[in-house]
Amino acid sequence: MKNSSLVTKLVATFAMVVTVGYVLIAVVLSLWFQSYFLEKNRADLEETAILASSSVPLYLNKEIDDTELMRNLSLVKGVEKGDILLVDASGYIFFVTNEAYESLMFTRFSFPDRDRLVEGNSIEINGEMNPITKEEMSLYIKPIQNNGVYQGAIVVYTPLQSIEAPLREIYLRIWSITALAVILSIIFIYYLAQRMLFRPLAELNTIARKISKGEVTQRVLVTSSDEIGQLSESFNSMAESLEETDKNRRDFLSNISHELRSPITSIRGFIAGILDGIIPMDKEKYYLKIVYDEIQRLTRLVNDLLDLSAMESGKFSFKLTELDINEIVKVCITRFETKIDDKALKVNVTLEGDHLYAAGDRDRLIQVMTNLIDNSIKHCPDNGNIRVQTRTKGKKVLVSVYNDGNAIPDHDIKNIWDRFYKGDKSRTNKVSTGLGLPIVRNIITQFGEDIWVENKPQGVQFTFTLSMT
Ligand SMILES: Nc1ncnc2c1ncn2[C@@H]1O[C@H](COP(=O)(O)OP(=O)(O)OP(=O)(O)O)[C@@H](O)[C@H]1O
Ligand SMILES: [Mg+2]
Structure with a gap:
C-alpha cells in the first residue's frame, strides 16, 4: 500500500467498507429468511x-377403515411434501402413507422424548x-x-x-446480488474518483511541473466548485502572481x-x-559639470535601488521611536526653501498642536516627507499653493x-507606486529615478501604516497615517 497511488488506496478502502456493509446486510437477510422460512415450514x-x-381417533374406533383413512390423509395439506406415520400408544407404527415405509409397519418407533409427547407437546427433530x-x-x-x-x-x-433446497435458492440469490452490488459500487466509485479527483489532480500536477520549468502562463481549467475546484482556483491565482x-x-x-545605460553613454561620450x-x-x-550631474544621478539611483532592495528583503532595520511629526515637517520644508x-510657491503649513507625537523612525520619515514635498514642488505650477497638514483622527x-496642479490621470494613478514609473515626462527632471514613491510606500508599509493619493479639484494630495504613541 505504501507505494500505491491514491486511486488504489481509496478504491481499496472503499471496497473494504462496502464489502463489509453488504456482507452484513446479506447475513442479516439470510438469517431473517431462514427463520421466516423454517417458521413457516x-x-x-x-x-x-x-x-x-x-x-385418527375415527380409525382407532374402527369407524373408518384403512382406505378411508388413507383418503382422508391424502387430502391433508402438506402430505405431498412429507410422509405420515401413525404410532399407537405403545409406540408401534400401525399406519404409513407411503409404501416405501411398509417395512416399518408394526415395528416400534423410538421416540427421543416420549414423556414430553405424552404430556401433549409436539416434538421437532432435524437431521434424523x-x-x-x-x-x-x-x-415433526x-x-x-x-x-x-x-x-x-x-x-x-x-x-x-x-x-433446505428453497432456502439454498434464496441464499444464492441474496449472495449473488450482494456480490454484484459490491462490484458495481466499486466500479462506480472508481469512475467517480477518476473523474472528480484523480484527473483534476493529475492535471494540477502536470501544470505545476510546467510552471516550475518556467511556463508561467499555464493555467488549469476550473470545472467544479468543490474543494478541487477551489484548489484549482487558488493554484491559478498563485500562477498569476508568479507570472506577475x-x-x-x-x-x-x-x-x-x-x-543605467543612458547616463553611462553620455558620461562616456x-x-x-x-x-x-x-x-x-x-x-x-x-561638460565635466554634466558628467558630474550624471554621476550624481547614478549614485542616487544606486542608493535608491539598494534602499529598496534592502527594504524588500526585510534587511532594513529601523527603530520605531516616539517622535514629533510637526518638527519633522518643519525640518523638511526648510530644506526646500x-x-x-x-x-515663488505659497506654502501653507497647518499643524495640530505644538507637538504631535507618533511612532516612527526619524531618518525614514524624513525620507518620506522629502520625497512627497519634492514631488509636490515639482508638480506645482509657479506661484501655486502647497499645503502640508498634520491632524489626528482617532488613534491615528x-x-x-x-499641491496645486493637474490631476494624476486614471491610467497613471495605479502605476505611480511602481518602481521606475514616471508619469509626466516633461515635469520630471533629469535626476528623477521614479523610485521615490515606491520607497515611500515601502517605508510606510513597514511601519504598518497606510498611504494613498487623491485628486482634488485643483491639485493632488498624498496622505499617510502614523500611530499615536
Ligand atoms: N504631487 C504630484 N502630482 C502629480 N503627479 C505626481 C505627484 N507626485 C508623483 N506624481 C507622479 O508619480 C510619478 C512617480 O513619482 P516618484 O516620486 O516615484 O518618481 P519621480 O518623482 O518621478 O522621481 P524621483 O522621486 O526619483 O525624483 C511621477 O513621475 C509623477 O508622474
Ligand atoms: Mg519623487
Whole structure:
C-alpha cells in the first residue's frame, strides 16, 4: 500500500467498507429468511398434523377403515411434501402413507422424548437419518389425545433436502446480488474518483511541473466548485502572481539597464570628447559639470535601488521611536526653501498642536516627507499653493501634502507606486529615478501604516497615517 497511488488506496478502502456493509446486510437477510422460512415450514407441519389427527381417533374406533383413512390423509395439506406415520400408544407404527415405509409397519418407533409427547407437546427433530432412504430427515411429531388421554402420535417425515433446497435458492440469490452490488459500487466509485479527483489532480500536477520549468502562463481549467475546484482556483491565482512576479522581474531588469545605460553613454561620450580633444578646452568645465550631474544621478539611483532592495528583503532595520511629526515637517520644508522661492510657491503649513507625537523612525520619515514635498514642488505650477497638514483622527495621525496642479490621470494613478514609473515626462527632471514613491510606500508599509493619493479639484494630495504613541 505504501507505494500505491491514491486511486488504489481509496478504491481499496472503499471496497473494504462496502464489502463489509453488504456482507452484513446479506447475513442479516439470510438469517431473517431462514427463520421466516423454517417458521413457516413448522406451521405447515403443525397444520398437517392437526388435520391428520382428526381422522385418527375415527380409525382407532374402527369407524373408518384403512382406505378411508388413507383418503382422508391424502387430502391433508402438506402430505405431498412429507410422509405420515401413525404410532399407537405403545409406540408401534400401525399406519404409513407411503409404501416405501411398509417395512416399518408394526415395528416400534423410538421416540427421543416420549414423556414430553405424552404430556401433549409436539416434538421437532432435524437431521434424523431415514432408516429406509438413508436421507437426512426432519421429523415433526404430534401427540394424539382423546379426552386428555394419550392415544399415540402422528409423525410427519420430511426430507431435510426438500426444506433446505428453497432456502439454498434464496441464499444464492441474496449472495449473488450482494456480490454484484459490491462490484458495481466499486466500479462506480472508481469512475467517480477518476473523474472528480484523480484527473483534476493529475492535471494540477502536470501544470505545476510546467510552471516550475518556467511556463508561467499555464493555467488549469476550473470545472467544479468543490474543494478541487477551489484548489484549482487558488493554484491559478498563485500562477498569476508568479507570472506577475516574473513580469516584474523582467521589467525591473530592463528598466535598470535602461536607467543605467543612458547616463553611462553620455558620461562616456563627454569624457571621450575631452580626451580626444574634440571638446574645446574652454568648454571642458561645462561638460565635466554634466558628467558630474550624471554621476550624481547614478549614485542616487544606486542608493535608491539598494534602499529598496534592502527594504524588500526585510534587511532594513529601523527603530520605531516616539517622535514629533510637526518638527519633522518643519525640518523638511526648510530644506526646500530655495526651490520654493525659485518657483515663488505659497506654502501653507497647518499643524495640530505644538507637538504631535507618533511612532516612527526619524531618518525614514524624513525620507518620506522629502520625497512627497519634492514631488509636490515639482508638480506645482509657479506661484501655486502647497499645503502640508498634520491632524489626528482617532488613534491615528494623518499627514498630508497637497499641491496645486493637474490631476494624476486614471491610467497613471495605479502605476505611480511602481518602481521606475514616471508619469509626466516633461515635469520630471533629469535626476528623477521614479523610485521615490515606491520607497515611500515601502517605508510606510513597514511601519504598518497606510498611504494613498487623491485628486482634488485643483491639485493632488498624498496622505499617510502614523500611530499615536
Ligand atoms: N504631487 C504630484 N502630482 C502629480 N503627479 C505626481 C505627484 N507626485 C508623483 N506624481 C507622479 O508619480 C510619478 C512617480 O513619482 P516618484 O516620486 O516615484 O518618481 P519621480 O518623482 O518621478 O522621481 P524621483 O522621486 O526619483 O525624483 C511621477 O513621475 C509623477 O508622474
Ligand atoms: Mg519623487
